[in-house]
Amino acid sequence: MGKLPISTVVQANAQRSYHIEPVKPADLAEQQKIADAFYQAKLLPKPIDTQAVNTWQPASP
Numbered sequence: 456m457g458k459l460p461i462s463t464v465v466q467a468n469a470q471r472s473y474h475i476e477p478v479k480p481a482d483l484a485e486q487q488k489i490a491d492a493f494y495q496a497k498l499l500p501k502p503i504d505t506q507a508v509n510t511w512q513p514a515s516p
Contacts, residue, residue: 477510477511477512477513478510478511480506483505483506483508483510484505486505487503487504487505487506490502490503490505
């Protein structure tokens with residue numbers, strides 16, 4: 456990790472999570488705000504509908 460002290464890297468890694476969860480509609484709402492802002496700034500050529508994406512859902516047990 457470059458010139459970071461080992462203790463900093465250890466502390467950062469201790470806070471890391473690899474837990475995977477399904478995407479929630481609220482998550483997509485926040486992404487929609489970002490997509491709309493990018494479109495208005497002409498950074499995207501066309502509007503994006505974040506609700507129209509396929510999201511991963513875990514298999515039922």
